[in-house]
Amino acid sequence: MTAREQAHRDGVALIARRLVERDEQATDDRPDPEVWAAAVLTELAGFGWRPTxxxxxxxxxxxxxxxxxxxxxxxxxxxIRARLRPSGHDNEES
Structure with missing residues (x-):
């Protein structure tokens, strides 16, 4: 696995973990979505993610x-259309 692939997996895992944590909070205790997203981006940046x-x-x-x-x-x-046609439709004409 390349470093880029590992970084992608790590980023996905971080976001998934933060989503689970957020979803486990009571609705009234959840942060505003924009504040939450900004915090996740900040955490990703701490791991070296940079917008490009x-x-x-x-x-x-x-x-x-x-x-x-x-x-x-x-x-x-x-x-190409013939190859993309779902099974069972092989003999139909377009």
């Missing part, structure tokens, strides 16, 4: 790549 900006990616075709013609694209889509 999402990075966008732009797909670029490889040099010399030609897009599929519409007929080929439709044939591929039909094949």
């Amino acid at each position: 900006a999402a990075r966008t990616t732009t797909w670029q075709p490889r040099p010399g790549h030609q897009p599929a013609d519409p007929q080929t694209a439709r044939a591929y889509a039909a094949g």
Whole structure:
């Protein structure tokens, strides 16, 4: 398991534990949701979690790549739909 995967598991475990603790409190004793969420984020930050900006990616075709013609694209889509169709519907037409 990579360090990133372990950090993800640890973060999930922390949030799950805090949710259970919160749910076990009497309704009148529960903190405001925003205050509770801020406390969880603060605790995560104490373990090294930091908010980061999402990075966008732009797909670029490889040099010399030609897009599929519409007929080929439709044939591929039909094949994918056939594979996604639930069992028992194999002989139905769309």
